[in-house]
Amino acid sequence: MASVDPAGFQQLKEQQYLHDQITVPAELQSNVLVTTLDKAYNWSRRSSMWPLLFGLACCAIEMIATAASRYDLSRFGMEVMRPSPRQSDLMIVSGTVTKKMVPAIVRIYNQMAEPRYVLSMGACATGGGPFKEGYNVVSGIDKYLPVDVYVPGCPPTPEALIFGLMKLHEKVERQSIAKVAWYRKESSGFVPVPILGPDIFDPRQIQLIRENTLGEGAASRSSGGGEVRVMPELLSDDVKQNLEAIRTRYLAKMKQPA
C-alpha cells in the first residue's frame, strides 16, 4: 500500500516543524511524525495565540479592523479575543498609554498567565507618539512593561499589525522550553504597579526620586505652578555628574536579576 502523506505534510516539512535528523521510513510517514518537543509546543502556542480584548485609543479601531472580515485575524488562530487577562497570551497595547491608565495596564499584565507577550502597537504605545510631551502621557509602555514587538505607525495599518504579529510568531518559534524564563524557579515576571502621586511614580524608582526631590539641586527641578524650569542647562557640572551617576547606578541595578 502506497503511503499517503498526512494533510499539509509537505508544508510542515518545509516549515521545519519536523525533526531534521530522524527520518521516518516512507511506509510509516502517514502515521508517524517525528518532531521535537520545542517545535510542537511552540507550534501550538503560535497557532492559538489569544490576544487580550484591550483597546486603548485610535489604534484599537485598527485592531478591530484587523480582526474584522477584510483582514481576518482568524487566519492566525487569533480571532478569539479574550476580555479576561487570565485567558489571554498576548497584550496588544493599542494606543496612547496615559498616566491615569498605566496602573491598570500593569495590573492587567500581572494578571496574565505566563507565557505572555506584549505587542506595542503604534507610535504612542512605543514612545509616546505625537502626544509624547503631554503631561498625562507615558513615553511608551516599555517604561513599565517588557515589550516583545513594536509596530510603528500612527495608527499602523492592519497589514502592519499583522506583520508585527507574524514577527511575534517567529519569536515564539525560536523559544526553547528548556530556557524560557517562566519555567525557572528564580524568575518572576511581576511588575510593581505604578502609583498615582503628584505625578505617577514607579515604586522601583522611589530612591532615585527621593534623591532628586529631597537632595541638593531640588529647587531648580520642581515644577507645577512654578517658574520656567530648564534642564539641564541650569544645573552645574557637579549636579550633572551626580545625575549621570544616579542614572548609571539605576541602569546597572535594573540589569541585575531580581
Add this chain to the structure above:
Amino acid sequence: MSDAVAEAPVADAAAAEIDASLPYNNAVPGAVLGRWAEESDGGLIVAADKLIPLMTHLRDKEEYDFLSSVTCVDYSKYGGKLRAGVSERFDTVYHLYSTSKGGGHVKLHVRVPENDTVPSATAVYPGANLQECEVYDLFGINFEGHPNLRRVLLWDGFNGHPMRKDWHEAYYDEDAKPFKSRHPAKGYEFHEDKLPWGKNTTYPEGWDPEDWREPITYVPVSQAPGHDELGELDTESIVVNLGPHHPSTHGVFRMIARIEGETILALEPEMGYLHRNHEKIGERNTWLMNMPYTDRLDYINSMSNNLGLALAVEKLMDIEVPERASYIRIIMAEFTRVINHLWSIGFILNDLGALQTPALYAIEEREMILDLFEEVSGARLMCNYMRFGGVVRDLTPNWIKRALYLVHERLPHTLDELDRLLSGNEIVKARGKGVGYLSPQDLIALSISGPMIRAAGIPYDIRKVDPYCIYDRFEFDVPTLPDGDIYARYYIRLLEARESLKILRQALRDIPGGEVQGLPAFASATIEAGFGTIMGGRGGYSFRPPEGEVYQRIEAPKGELGYFLVSDNKANPYRYHVRAPSYINLNGLGPMSVGYKIADAIVILGAIDIVLGEVDR
C-alpha cells in the same frame, strides 16, 4: 502688556455703570458690564454675581435653552490688545444657543481673579456639570454651588492645574513650537535623557514618595438610599465598578454604579484614562500643526474633526474657500457620518449581546469608504486632509466614479440590509424600546446634542439651524423620532445615514470641475491673500491670525463639535478648546441609566456613542 494701546475697544469692568444700551441690562440690571470686542459676535462681559439671574433670564425669556460650551481662558500671558488693563487672570466663557430659534450664540465672559470662585451654571443648565468639572480640573477655578466638583480628567492628588499658562509639563521645552531644540542643526536630544528617571514625570520639591498615600477617590454614587424602601426583604445596595478595562465601555472608560439587586440607583461616569492633553499640546503647536491632532479626537471621524478646525480658523482669518474644496469637504464629512453611524449601529448591537456578527456586517462597507479616504489623503484613519482654505490635494482620477458606485449601489444596500435584519428583531425591540428614556427637556438641559436629541423628537441639526460650509445648498431632511429611547437612538442613525447618502448624491453630482481636476481645490487659491502655499514654505505654517476669538461648531456625527479658539496675533493659538460632543453627552449617562438594569446601562452607553479620544481629549 504695558505698551498696549490705552483706548482698547473694551469696556472697562471697573468703570461700568449700569449701561442700558447693552443687551439684557434692562431685564437683569447690572448683569452685563460691557462687550468683549467692538465688532463682537455677541460676547458680553457679565458680572459674576449676576451670572445666574442673567442665565435664568436668557433661558426662560429669550429661549437660549442650550448651554453649548463652558470653558476658561487663562489670560496671564495674553499678548493681545483687546484685554489691556484688565487685572483678572481668568475668564470663564459660556456659549448659549437656542434649540427653538436656531441661529447664533450668546457668548458670556465672566472675569475671575485668581483664587476666586464663580457661581456654578448647573443651577440653570445642568449640562454644565462635566464641563465645569473639567475647568476645575485643568484651571483650578472653583464653581460655587456645583453639586459634585471633582477632578474628572486627572486624579485627586495631581500636582497643579495643567492648563494654566505657568504650569509646565515634565518635558517642557518652550512655550510655543517650533522648539529651538528640535532644529535640525542643533542635534536632537531625547526628552527622557533630561530627567534622571527617564520618564515623563516631575515631582514637587520636598516631596517624599515613601510617605505618599494614594488619596481615596470619592466618586459620589451613594446619594441614593442605602436600604430598600420597597419590599420586605432586607437588601442592601452595592457599588459595582465597570472599567477602565472592560470590553463594552468602548475604550478606557469607567462607570461606577450603585445597584440594588440589578437595578441602578445611581451611576457616575469616570474618565480621563485617555486624557492626552490635546489642548495643552494644541496651545504649544502652531495653528496648522493642530490639524493632525484633530484626527485623533474622534478617531472614527477624522474628516469631520478636520472640517471643524478648518472652518474655525477660516472664520478667524476670513479666508474664502474655493467652491470645489467646499464640495469635497462636504463629501468627506458625509462619508464620515455614514462610517460613524454604521460603526455605532454595529456596536450598539454588540452591547446588546449580538457579539461581533452585526458589527462585522457594518464594518465591511466602512472599509470601502476608508479606501476612498486613503486614496485622497494617504491614510485610512487619520486623514489629516483639510487645510485652512481648502483641502490638501484634489481628488484622484476616477475617485468620483467609485464614490458614486458606493453611494448609489453598495451603501443603500447595506443600510437596507441592516434595517431588514435588525429593526424588526425581537431582541432589539425588547431591549431597546422604552429603555434609557430621557425627556426632550431633560436632554436639552443636559446639553446633549446630535442623534441623541433627534431621537427624542427635537429637529435640531446644526446643518439646518445654523448652516456652515455650503450645507444650505443641499436638500435633506432632519429625521426625528418621538421615543427618546435606545431603539430610537439606534434607528435614527440608520435614517441619518440615509440622509447623508442623499447629500452625497447631490454633492457628487454638482461638484464643480467634476471628475477631472480643473478648478482649484486647495488653498493655493488664497496665495494672493498672503498665506503662501499651505503645505510648503514658511508662510504655510507660521501665519498669524488677527487677534480675536471664535467659536465654530459643526454637526459632527456624534453631536455638536465646537472649536473655541483665541488668537493673540501669534503663530500659535492662545487658547484652543474643543467642545467634544461625546464628553458632554455623557452628562446624560447617569440620569438615563437610573431605574434600569445594570445590563441596560451598557447599551445606554453604547447608544450615546462615545469615543474616548474625544471624551478625554
